[in-house]
Amino acid sequence: MTLSGKGAVTGIGETAYRGGGDPRSALVLQLEASLAAIADAGLAPRDIDGIVVPMGTGGVVAEDFVTNLGIPDLRFSTVTPLGGAGSVAALQCAVAAVAGGICAHVLIPLGRTGRTGQRIGTRIQQMPQFRTVGEFEAPHGAIAPAQYYAPMARRHMELFGTTSRQLAEIAVTTRAHAILNGNATMTQPITIEDHQASRMIADPLRLLDCSLESDGGAAVVVSAAERARDLRQPRVLVTGMAEGHPDSPSAITQRPDMTRLGLAKAAPRAFAMAGVTPADIDVAEIYDCFTYIVLCQLEDLGFCAKGEGGAFVEGGALGLGGRLPVNTHGGLLSQAHMAGMNHVVELVRQLRGQAGAAQVPDAELGLVTGYGDLGDGTIAIMARG
Amino acid sequence: MTDSMPRKPVPEPSADSRPHWEGLAAGRLLLQRCGACGRVRHYPRPLCDSCHSFAVDWVEASGEAAVHSWTVAHHPFHPAFRPDLPYTLVTADLPEGVRLLAQLRGAGPEALRIGLPLRIGFEENGEGLTLPVFRLRD
Ligand SMILES: [Zn+2]
Numbered sequence: 001m002t003l004s005g006k007g008a009v010t011g012i013g014e015t016a017y018r019g020g021g022d023p024r025s026a027l028v029l030q031l032e033a034s035l036a037a038i039a040d041a042g043l044a045p046r047d048i049d050g051i052v053v054p055m056g057t058g059g060v061v062a063e064d065f066v067t068n069l070g071i072p073d074l075r076f077s078t079v080t081p082l083g084g085a086g087s088v089a090a091l092q093c094a095v096a097a098v099a100g101g102i103c104a105h106v107l108i109p110l111g112r113t114g115r116t117g118q119r120i121g122t123r124i125q126q127m128p129q130f131r132t133v134g135e136f137e138a139p140h141g142a143i144a145p146a147q148y149y150a151p152m153a154r155r156h157m158e159l160f161g162t163t164s165r166q167l168a169e170i171a172v173t174t175r176a177h178a179i180l181n182g183n184a185t186m187t188q189p190i191t192i193e194d195h196q197a198s199r200m201i202a203d204p205l206r207l208l209d210c211s212l213e214s215d216g217g218a219a220v221v222v223s224a225a226e227r228a229r230d231l232r233q234p235r236v237l238v239t240g241m242a243e244g245h246p247d248s249p250s251a252i253t254q255r256p257d258m259t260r261l262g263l264a265k266a267a268p269r270a271f272a273m274a275g276v277t278p279a280d281i282d283v284a285e286i287y288d289c290f291t292y293i294v295l296c297q298l299e300d301l302g303f304c305a306k307g308e309g310g311a312f313v314e315g316g317a318l319g320l321g322g323r324l325p326v327n328t329h330g331g332l333l334s335q336a337h338m339a340g341m342n343h344v345v346e347l348v349r350q351l352r353g354q355a356g357a358a359q360v361p362d363a364e365l366g367l368v369t370g371y372g373d374l375g376d377g378t379i380a381i382m383a384r385g
Numbered sequence: 386m387t388d389s390m391p392r393k394p395v396p397e398p399s400a401d402s403r404p405h406w407e408g409l410a411a412g413r414l415l416l417q418r419c420g421a422c423g424r425v426r427h428y429p430r431p432l433c434d435s436c437h438s439f440a441v442d443w444v445e446a447s448g449e450a451a452v453h454s455w456t457v458a459h460h461p462f463h464p465a466f467r468p469d470l471p472y473t474l475v476t477a478d479l480p481e482g483v484r485l486l487a488q489l490r491g492a493g494p495e496a497l498r499i500g501l502p503l504r505i506g507f508e509e510n511g512e513g514l515t516l517p518v519f520r521l522r523d
Contacts, residue, residue: 120462135402136428137486138394139516142474143462150456151476158454158499200471203457203494251428253476253486258454 007095011041026058029217042232054086085372111217178330240274263377
């Protein structure tokens with residue numbers, strides 16, 4: 001049995017995204033996004049019978065949705081705590097649940113006060129996935145993701161000649177997309193020179209290589225494929241999905257090949273499940289906690305060979321009209337950091353033809369990735385249908 | 386201790402890692418070696434992922450290392466490290482077959498390249514914790 005085509009994303013919802021100052025709790029933000037996603041699907045809250053919580057920000061659990069939405073018969077609940085890989089991991093869980101007949105309509109809510117609440121340097125030290133680096137690396141001053149990931153980027157540069165200006169291409173293109181979005185927190189265009197002039201955070205990563213910390217919520221509903229036909233929106237099927245964990249998943253320092261992410265294991269499985277190749281992809285929403293992580297994933301996805309990501313992204317290749325439009329909503333770098341749930345929402349919009357000024361013409365097949373913690377990778381391939 | 390004097394993160398040793406930290410306190414870098422198959426592993430953990438033996442010996446590292454990668458921290462993600470900025474964090478290959486992360490001493494990051502030979506030293510961090518540091522090998 002394959003999960004390909006057994007589930008569809010039937011509803012998408014987002015709150016307004018803010019770069020801070022939202023007084024509402026993570027739960028309220030998740031509830032608002034959830035109501036929007038359920039309504040978008042043409043469902044009522046009582047129709048939800050499954051919940052996957054990718055990131056229990058604010059201590060939010062499935063029971064909170066039962067209580068607040070008045071869900072009468074929740075048949076399936078689980079969590080996918082893979083950090084930024086969790087949103088796409090939740091898709092796979094949801095499709096498996098509806099394919100297995102456990103439930104019909106799975107809500108996947110995400111929301112956070114990433115700017116107003118605890119900031120990144122404080123937050124991750126409390127996550128169990130960071131226990132190992134917390135004991136052995138934090139005492140040296142390796143505290144935050146930028147500092148854990150920067151050596152991956154540095155090694156890529158030393159081995160393959162990748163440059164900071166190539167990373168800048170990703171930041172600049174992503175910002176241009178955010179400006180088209182209408183619900184992005186960053187609205188001023190930037191240039192490669194702006195990127196090069198931005199202050200160093202963790203060499204070689206500059207400020208404009210880093211994602212935002214944001215307040216907001218995003219949610220989707222995944223339904224059994226046959227049930228999706230009767231719902232309100234054009235159907236978007238999940239045709240390929242996979243999760244992959246890098247070698248030495250708890251410490252990048254000890255990883256045999258620091259330039260290879262968990263996605264390198266997951267991507268071939270997802271493409272095989274969907275029966276497509278990277279050349280078939282019309283649009284890609286790629287987890288962009290840092291510019292380098294996008295570049296590395298493009299290689300691990302097979303859009304180019306390992307070491308060729310720098311050349312691949314040059315010349316606006318990731319822009320609308322480029323060889324592979326990437327992060328057409330503005331991503332974590334320039335729209336908002338919703339741990340990749342905003343990437344899922346955007347891919348569905350693109351495949352429905354609802355992406356407005358950022359619409360990739362005739363987008364029929366796309367992919368979304370997640371990247372979590374210290375290298376976990378997830379991928380979902382979706383098709384209009 | 387008040388909020389105006391932030392402390393650097395203090396490791397909370399587990400039963401598996403306590404000998405490693407006790408070794409550092411004595412100025413020795415001790416690594417776990419499987420008591421059955423002899424494979425050296427780091428960071429400390431209960432089980433040999435090669436032969437699945439729980440048996441552990443501790444061996445002292447040679448002190449040699451070679452640059453694998455690095456970063457230079459410029460942003461104060463933790464207030465206790467603000468006075469140290471900028472500092473260079475080096476990931477280095479040890480001849481024992483594992484890697485070590487530590488700060489670089491006595492040179493700037495411009496000296497670094499993959500494979501550059503290093504020596505492991507030890508330094509008290511000002512708060513009672515002894516940590517390894519790297520220096521360029523002459
Ligand atoms: Zn062994």
